[in-house]
Amino acid sequence: MKLRHGFLIWAAIFSLAVFLGAPLGSWASHRWGCWKYADYYINWYNGGTGDYYNIYDEEAKTDSNSWSPYTDIFLNPTSAGSTDHANAYNGYYGSTGWLGLAELRSVSGCIVKNGRARLNQTYLDNGSYSRTNKKHVACQEIGHLFGLEHNRGSSTTCMNDQILTAPQPNSHDRDLINSIY
């Protein structure tokens, strides 16, 4: 084989590697700003009521592919608080346009001390939403608290805000969380 042919092959390989490598770097775009808890050990207060308590617990800790066992994050069940805490609630918040809301309070630089997830029963309990839908929203709000942004590029993650049928993080979320913490 001539050297020229070798260069052509190498140029093609180089271009292909750049092309294929680009999606691998897209993880950065699904990060929510630079916000994160101080470390992977986060105090977890489940203030949910009724089945929402179970939904939050399943999405945070007890489902095999939920945030705590599936990623490097460790959730320490405790009472409500504002120091390294993720707090979860549900309520009839009214016609607000949102099914769930994640709120990061007490942000110092990039570090979050107090996050709150809320599920809006005004919509979620109106008969239009299945338990899977509710789990999807709960999973998404918890994911926001840990520092993830929406991800419309995949139908297998709860971080996709255009669907309600994927009540779990996917491997992309896991890798991103593990790179943050």
Add this chain to the structure above:
Amino acid sequence: MKIKHLLLGTILAAVAGLAVSATFSWNEHQDAEQTGTEASCDTNVTKGAAAWKQVYSTADGLIDGVDTIVMAEAVSILPSRIAVSDGSRDELPFELVAFRVSSPLKDASKDGLIYVERVGGLDSKGRPINIDYDGGSFAIGKSYLLFLKRQEDGPFYYQVNDQGRYDVIDNELIPVGETEGDEVKEFFKSRTSNEALEKVMDKLKSGKGRK
């Protein structure tokens, strides 16, 4: 050229290509971190993200899906209700933003007042909640293009989602929240107010406001 050299060159080319990708990705990551750091320096803002009830894939869908579309100026902000979570373990304050309509595009009257309720204001202990899930607090005296829905359980409007608000700055529309890959925000982004009004009116007249 020997096979050994060819293989070695191939591996080097692949590694170099991946390295270039990684460099670009790292730069993007650093930019994101930098942006976040700067944004979070504003300690008066509570960061927020919502799972919206309705997200639209096209501008037509948005225009058709909302009850009211207006270009309007924020004229006042008043405290509204404080919602309490089930079990009374948490509370969430709301505020009412009054807008004077300058351009009624769908189901509104010129110079009329409309009231939009959003999360914000003071909780029962007087602590301010200034949350940016929908683009953040409105500024009195500033103009916005708004896509609104009527509350099913109240007399006010709510912003349909973060696709439903465009800040008018120097006669240019600025979307709020994530823009990348959002066809609706891309449609309105950087248009002049007049351009946007014409586009919306055209779509309403042609009946193209379909999902």
